[in-house]
Amino acid sequence: MNAHSRQKLIVIGNGMAGMRTVEELLARAPVRYDITVFGAEPHPNYNRIMLSSVLAGEKTIDDIVINSREWYEANGITLHTGDPVTGIDPATKTVRSASGLVVPYDALLLSTGSKPLMPPLPGLELPGVVAFRDIADTDAMLEAAAKKQRAVVIGGGLLGLEAAWGLKRRGMPVALVHLMPTLMERQLDVEAAKLLQKDLTERGLHFFTSGQTEEIMGADRAEGIKLTDGREIPAELVVVAIGIRPNVDLAKAAGLEVNRGIVVGDDMATSDPSIYAVGECVEHRGQIFGLVAPLWEQAKVCAARMAGDDQAIYVTPALSTRLKITGIDVFSAGQLVAQDEADEELVYRDSARGIYKKLVLRADKVVGAVMYGDVEDGAWYFQLMRDKADIAAIRDRMIFGQVYADVSCKGKGGIDVAAMADDVQVCGCNGVSKGAIVTAIKAKGLTSLDEVKAHTKAGSSCGQCASVVQAILAHTTGEVVEAKAAGLCGCTDLGHDDVRREIVSQEMKTMAAVRAKLGWRTQDGCAKCRPALNYYLLCAWPAEYVDHGQSRFINERVHANIQKDGTYSVVPRMWGGLTTAAELRAIADVADKFNIPTVKVTGGQRIDLFGVKKEQLPAVWADLNKAGMVSGHAYAKGLRTVKTCVGSEWCRFGTQDSTALGVKLEKLMWGSWTPHKVKLAVSGCPRNCAEATIKDIGIICVEAGYDISVGGNGGIELRGTDHLVRVATEDEVLEYAAAFMQIYREEAHYLERTAPWVERVGMDYVTARVVEDAAGRKAAAARFLFSQKYAQIDPWAERVEGMDAHEFQSLAEVL
Amino acid sequence: MQTWIKIGLLSDIPRLGSRTIETEQGQVAVFRTSDDEVFAMFNRCPHKGGPLSEGIVSGRVVACPLHNWVIDLATGEATAPDKGCTRTVPSRLVDGAVWLELKAGRQVSHG
Ligand code: SRM
Numbered sequence: 001m002n003a004h005s006r007q008k009l010i011v012i013g014n015g016m017a018g019m020r021t022v023e024e025l026l027a028r029a030p031v032r033y034d035i036t037v038f039g040a041e042p043h044p045n046y047n048r049i050m051l052s053s054v055l056a057g058e059k060t061i062d063d064i065v066i067n068s069r070e071w072y073e074a075n076g077i078t079l080h081t082g083d084p085v086t087g088i089d090p091a092t093k094t095v096r097s098a099s100g101l102v103v104p105y106d107a108l109l110l111s112t113g114s115k116p117l118m119p120p121l122p123g124l125e126l127p128g129v130v131a132f133r134d135i136a137d138t139d140a141m142l143e144a145a146a147k148k149q150r151a152v153v154i155g156g157g158l159l160g161l162e163a164a165w166g167l168k169r170r171g172m173p174v175a176l177v178h179l180m181p182t183l184m185e186r187q188l189d190v191e192a193a194k195l196l197q198k199d200l201t202e203r204g205l206h207f208f209t210s211g212q213t214e215e216i217m218g219a220d221r222a223e224g225i226k227l228t229d230g231r232e233i234p235a236e237l238v239v240v241a242i243g244i245r246p247n248v249d250l251a252k253a254a255g256l257e258v259n260r261g262i263v264v265g266d267d268m269a270t271s272d273p274s275i276y277a278v279g280e281c282v283e284h285r286g287q288i289f290g291l292v293a294p295l296w297e298q299a300k301v302c303a304a305r306m307a308g309d310d311q312a313i314y315v316t317p318a319l320s321t322r323l324k325i326t327g328i329d330v331f332s333a334g335q336l337v338a339q340d341e342a343d344e345e346l347v348y349r350d351s352a353r354g355i356y357k358k359l360v361l362r363a364d365k366v367v368g369a370v371m372y373g374d375v376e377d378g379a380w381y382f383q384l385m386r387d388k389a390d391i392a393a394i395r396d397r398m399i400f401g402q403v404y405a406d407v408s409c410k411g412k413g414g415i416d417v418a419a420m421a422d423d424v425q426v427c428g429c430n431g432v433s434k435g436a437i438v439t440a441i442k443a444k445g446l447t448s449l450d451e452v453k454a455h456t457k458a459g460s461s462c463g464q465c466a467s468v469v470q471a472i473l474a475h476t477t478g479e480v481v482e483a484k485a486a487g488l489c490g491c492t493d494l495g496h497d498d499v500r501r502e503i504v505s506q507e508m509k510t511m512a513a514v515r516a517k518l519g520w521r522t523q524d525g526c527a528k529c530r531p532a533l534n535y536y537l538l539c540a541w542p543a544e545y546v547d548h549g550q551s552r553f554i555n556e557r558v559h560a561n562i563q564k565d566g567t568y569s570v571v572p573r574m575w576g577g578l579t580t581a582a583e584l585r586a587i588a589d590v591a592d593k594f595n596i597p598t599v600k601v602t603g604g605q606r607i608d609l610f611g612v613k614k615e616q617l618p619a620v621w622a623d624l625n626k627a628g629m630v631s632g633h634a635y636a637k638g639l640r641t642v643k644t645c646v647g648s649e650w651c652r653f654g655t656q657d658s659t660a661l662g663v664k665l666e667k668l669m670w671g672s673w674t675p676h677k678v679k680l681a682v683s684g685c686p687r688n689c690a691e692a693t694i695k696d697i698g699i700i701c702v703e704a705g706y707d708i709s710v711g712g713n714g715g716i717e718l719r720g721t722d723h724l725v726r727v728a729t730e731d732e733v734l735e736y737a738a739a740f741m742q743i744y745r746e747e748a749h750y751l752e753r754t755a756p757w758v759e760r761v762g763m764d765y766v767t768a769r770v771v772e773d774a775a776g777r778k779a780a781a782a783r784f785l786f787s788q789k790y791a792q793i794d795p796w797a798e799r800v801e802g803m804d805a806h807e808f809q810s811l812a813e814v815l
Numbered sequence: 816m817q818t819w820i821k822i823g824l825l826s827d828i829p830r831l832g833s834r835t836i837e838t839e840q841g842q843v844a845v846f847r848t849s850d851d852e853v854f855a856m857f858n859r860c861p862h863k864g865g866p867l868s869e870g871i872v873s874g875r876v877v878a879c880p881l882h883n884w885v886i887d888l889a890t891g892e893a894t895a896p897d898k899g900c901t902r903t904v905p906s907r908l909v910d911g912a913v914w915l916e917l918k919a920g921r922q923v924s925h926g
């Protein structure tokens with residue numbers, strides 16, 4: 001067939017369903033059509049689903065492009081981006097675009113997607129109000145997030161929750177307003193929805209359920225929203241995510257049959273036989289669509305029809321839902337609750353671990369599943385549901401999962417891919433079965449997840465099934481893959497918060513007790529959980545717990561920093577960055593006496609001696625101790641440095657004595673153990689020469705007192721502090737700082753610095769605990785002082801005295 | 816010549832810890848597990864030579880202090896996904912004393 005005899009196909013809408021249809025068509029009938037695509041957006045087609053991940057910072061726009069411009073070119077497709085079609089004339093079989101192009105067609109495909117539903121609210125047109133549908137919306141949100149503004153999201157469905165979480169991850173305080181009493185009410189029952197709301201609240205989102213928005217407030221731009229019950233929520237960004245509506249304007253104007261969506265038959269053709277439609281713009285047998293899985297089915301059928309197959313029939317598949325919020329596992333499919341007496345519910349609930357599973361059965365068949373916290377068996381339940389399998393024989397065990405239900409399965413936990421039948425659907429988004437994946441791996445010799453994604457599309461849409469695909473790959477090729485560890489580490493399924501809570505409530509005071517009572521899978525724990533447990537116990541029982549050196553990282557065990565050649569560095573404390581001639585002389589003497597190769601001023605306003613051999617450490621410390629110097633804990637998950645500037649003592653701009661305050665803070669906090677390292681700084685005026693606004697606790701002195709801010713980080717991910725409070729006296733600074741420190745010590749996860757911790761729990765929470773609750777603040781500060789009684793012992797002096805001597809001597813020499 | 820040499824007592828090594836031995840071929844690390852098993856190997860991580868004696872011991876593995884490779888105490892092999900191997904030294908525990916099979920030295924001194 002030469003180019004001139006090809007038929008002309010025009011595709012309107014460069015989105016997920018339209019382009020999938022084109023891909024299917026190219027696979028079936030590569031030369032049948034000359035294809036022209038019009039897209040309203042200025043981009044090549046991309047994975048809309050992944051906008052949530054872009055918002056949350058897990059992916060970039062480049063990562064989510066499905067077909068690049070080169071792909072269109074390579075397949076001979078003419079692509080007009082940023083040029084929406086403005087009219088279709090079925091009589092002359094032409095379309096007209098915004099830029100004025102008029103193009104004739106033989107076949108036309110409508111894939112215009114849907115539009116965000118916008119409620120008729122006053123203020124909707126204000127700048128600062130956005131929907132969540134495309135790259136432009138996502139960019140607008142990211143821009144607002146960069147300014148650290150406040151956000152309110154209207155709508156507690158999948159989209160609203162993902163938007164809220166993404167914004168939260170970007171550091172914005174986020175409130176979510178939902179019309180119904182529970183979240184995601186179309187996908188979750190009340191119980192699962194409550195667990196979800198609780199988890200997200202713990203992660204710092206604020207919810208207003210049963211909240212009806214009355215208006216968006218603001219004069220020139222959005223300033224917040226007002227609810228019908230009078231409550232007001234201030235916000236500079238308002239995200240409306242209450243639903244979608246099929247985009248039918250063009251079809252309607254062209255005289256096609258349109259109901260809620262563009263009406264199509266089982267052949268995906270509209271009321272005009274030369275015009276097809278796929279995606280969220282269509283209505284099929286009264287149903288409209290909002291998830292991609294059925295669209296892929298439509299694309300297949302539509303492409304088959306356009307390629308000349310007149311047998312292909314579209315049937316809507318059963319649908320399942322998952323929420324793409326990292327660390328939150330939700331699954332639902334089918335019926336959420338028993339609807340009458342013939343329906344039965346099987347429920348499993350473990351509230352301590354936040355796990356809830358429910359199956360709805362009817363006549364010994366699964367008709368619905370709702371899962372929260374543990375969704376491993378979601379795919380299996382879904383398969384049983386779609387197969388209408390008789391479950392009478394496994395009914396008493398099936399709620400515990402496939403492994404328990406099927407005694408022939410030998411797998412322990414995890415997904416047993418060996419036992420999985422070939423027709424089990426692994427990738428719900430793309431409708432790919434286990435058999436199809438195995439066949440592709442074998443036929444094409446695939447060895448990586450990316451290759452499997454590329455060849456089968458499994459795992460390439462929402463990505464939730466990637467771990468199963470990976471397991472199938474491993475099983476088929478015989479390679480071993482590591483099981484994914486949930487929670488603290490591979491030794492337990494519990495999370496950090498669970499473990500901390502149980503240590504206190506069950507009064508466990510040794511690591512062995514924790515591992516035994518909480519069901520650790522390993523006798524000794526591992527290099528991940530042992531340091532965490534050691535810290536959690538130390539923090540909970542400062543007076544009683546005996547520190548376990550063998551569970552500490554080498555630096556904390558020997559109180560020096562290991563270097564790449566196995567030697568150590570030694571950093572004595574210089575309180576607030578102050579030193580004296582005598583101290584400097586002692587350091588110089590030590591450097592000479594021990595032949596120390598490098599002496600350096602650190603970024604923390606003190607001096608580091610590099611290249612000390614391990615066996616020399618006690619002698620080096622002894623000399624430094626003699627000159628009055630103690631460990632600077634430069635190695636510790638504990639207080640590191642308190643940087644200061646000269647302040648009112650010398651500086652012409654200084655408003656308070658920042659140096660002296662820095663020294664007081666360092667004397668208050670040195671020696672403390674914390675989830676991660678903690679750094680402070682005090683600047684004498686807002687010029688901020690001590691860089692206080694990128695510290696865990698930063699103090700900026702002003703004429704009227706002291707501005708305390710927290711949660712800053714100058715490390716891998718730069719984060720400025722959030723303002724906590726302004727106080728008038730130094731004593732108040734010490735009290736607020738001690739209280740903040742203690743709450744962080746008691747509640748953060750091991751290896752979580754204050755910056756991510758503050759982001760996780762939210763500044764409102766920190767303010768409520770440290771500023772608004774005066775009694776709570778004083779109590780927390782007192783707990784900190786109590787624990788400091790046991791912590792403020794110079795570890796160097798202890799070792800000079802002989803503690804842990806085995807660390808610094810070899811056992812024997814065989815020469 | 817390889818020979819069995821008594822290098823110290825089990826009680827000299829902390830549980831879940833390690834001590835080092837200086838030998839002509841280099842430093843050897845001797846490990847003690849929580850079940851009082853003893854293992855020995857040259858004290859160089861197959862990755863970048865990190866001192867394994869300074870790592871955290873759990874079960875029958877040690878995590879290297881420099882970049883966290885996990886080395887099997889019994890075989891000296893790095894565990895997946897890392898690849899590499901450290902030379903092990905045969906060891907024995909007799910009546911609370913630790914013996915290693917090493918190149919015979921002229922002199923043994925205990926630290
Ligand atoms: C010595 C020093 C560099 C220097 O020559 O100036 C240094 C050296 C190291 N830093 Fe640092 N950091 C030093 C100041 C800083 C600063 C500046 C500051 O404190 O004002 C920062 C950025 C501020 C911050 O922490 O927010 C800094 C951010 C980091 C990070 C990234 C932390 C983060 O939260 O993203 C690491 C990695 C980590 O801790 O996991 C790190 C880790 C390290 C380690 C411990 C790497 C390691 O594990 O071996 C280095 C060990 C040095 C040693 O043996 O003494 N170092 N490091 C500084 C010692 C300060 C002191 O007196 O104690």
Ligand SMILES: Cc1cc2nc3c(=O)[nH]c(=O)nc-3n(C[C@H](O)[C@H](O)[C@H](O)COP(=O)(O)OP(=O)(O)OC[C@H]3O[C@@H](n4cnc5c(N)ncnc54)[C@H](O)[C@@H]3O)c2cc1C
Pocket residue numbers: 012013014015016017018038039040041048049050051052083084085086111112113114132133134159162247250278279280281289290291292293295322324429462
């Ligand atoms: C943030 C987000 C997260 C999501 N997460 C999931 C998920 O986890 N799982 C899931 O199954 N689904 C998810 N969805 C839904 C999924 O993205 C949609 O079902 C899917 O994109 C619909 O495909 P479509 O081709 O019908 O529409 P679209 O992908 O929206 O494509 C339609 C395209 O047509 C263009 N267009 C419209 N009118 C014209 C015109 N006149 N001329 C030219 N072009 C035009 C539009 O600009 C658009 O680019 C999510 C959606 C969003 C927004």
Ligand code: SF4
Pocket residue numbers: none
């Ligand atoms: S920035 Fe810090 S961690 Fe990186 S090389 Fe320098 S001292 Fe080491």
Ligand code: FES
Pocket residue numbers: 860861862863864865879880881882883884
């Ligand atoms: S040297 Fe051991 S992990 Fe790098």
